[in-house]
Every structure is written in C-alpha cells, then in structure tokens.
Amino acid sequence: MAKKKPILQYVIMCDDVAVYQDSNKVAILGVFEQIYVEKFPAVHPKLWLLSRFTDGQGNFNTQTKIFNPEGQSIFESDKVNFELAETEVSYNINGQLVGLPLDEEGTYWVETYLEEELVNRIPFQARLTPKQEPEQNETTYH
Template structure:
C-alpha cells in the first residue's frame, strides 16, 4: 500500500543542486481576464512511500461539478526498491486550457485509489478598489 506524504500544485518546481525541493507559486486560485484561457504551466508535486514493489501514480485534473477531465490523465509506473524509501515526483503540465471559470481539482490516484484531491478555483480577477474609498 502507498502512503502520500504530501502533494502540492504550483507554478513551477525544481530540485536544487543539493537536492532540495523548490516550489514556486503554490496556489489555490488562478485568474484570467477572459475565457477560454491557456495556463502556460502547472506543476504537481507528490512525495510518497510504501511497500516494496511495483506501483502506479495517476494524476487527473477535473472540473469539480461535472467531473469533466480538463486534460488527459497522466499515469506513471514506478518501483519502490527498499523499505522506507521515499519518492518525489515533479509533474509539469503545460498549456492547460480552461474553457470557463469554475472549481477544479487535481486528483492524485495511487495504485487505483484516490489518495488526495487538491482543489483550486479559476476565475476572473476581483475588481480593484477605487482610490480614496
């Protein structure tokens, strides 16, 4: 059985030369002036551990109400080779199209079971507050 230790969505993520994980722009909301809109890049980061053996991780991005997939699911096969091994994954998704504003979620599915759903909103930006008020 796999255990998800953490998961984040952000603008970009990378490993530094010394192996530190760097997350830039963790978000729960994206803004767009008009729709449809193409978001240039979104990173999904997961850290997990589990039983020795072969496993799968699948990432889906869906519109929450309709359960419509925003992009094709991304499935990765991997192997845990030793007990207590921790694995980090950085998944970059580019040119993601949102047809309309709404509530969305990134679903992390481990060995066929939903491990976590990370919610986020896509909307028009709030109107600025007039000066002097």
C-alpha cells in the same frame, strides 16, 4: 520482497519546481490554489504538480487527472512507474502542465491515483481577476 502500498504524503500545485542534483533537495516556488484569469474560456500557461509517495515497498504506478467543475476530464497524465526499495525511502513525481484549459469559473479537482485507485483529491479555484479600485494617495505597510 513483500509489497506494501505507499502513502501519498502530499500533492502541491505551484509555479515552478527545482531539484538540486547535488543534494536531491526540492525547491517549490509559488504554491497556489486559485488561478485568476481576465475572461473565460482561458488557458493557464504553465503550472507544476509535485507529489510524494513514501512508507511503501515494491513497484507501483501513479497517474494524475484534472476535472473541470462539470466533472469532465481536462487532463490525464501518463502513468508513472516507480519503485520503493524500502519503506524508509520516498519517491517524488514532478510534472509540468502547459496550456491547461479553464473553460469556466468554479472549482476544479486534481485527482491522484495509485494502481488505478483514487488516493487523493485537491480542489483549486478558477476565478475572474478582481476589478481594482483606483489607487488613492495612501501609503500602506504590510
């Protein structure tokens, strides 16, 4: 079998991922790119990262790393080994992160590696929760 490096089709950060056993369909809940906290430093209780590789053939490994605004690593996943038997198949990797440290406001980066090579970077923002104005007696429809 000739080896062909796959492409990373997507990386999604969300609140939850469910995979239906009977159909292998993936349900993605609460996609986000900003995390709001009351104060810094903070810890985000739980998030999921879902990645999908496709259009490749052979055995590969992938790893996810997250960096804070200063460029320091705050999370490194274990390497995940996977096989794509044919170019027409795909491989989903869904990982739950519990207790992600957010020490400061700013842009954090999720990096995805394939065979130790950086193949994707996506940003997310850590922000202070906006102060809410006192409610007025108006009805609004959206």
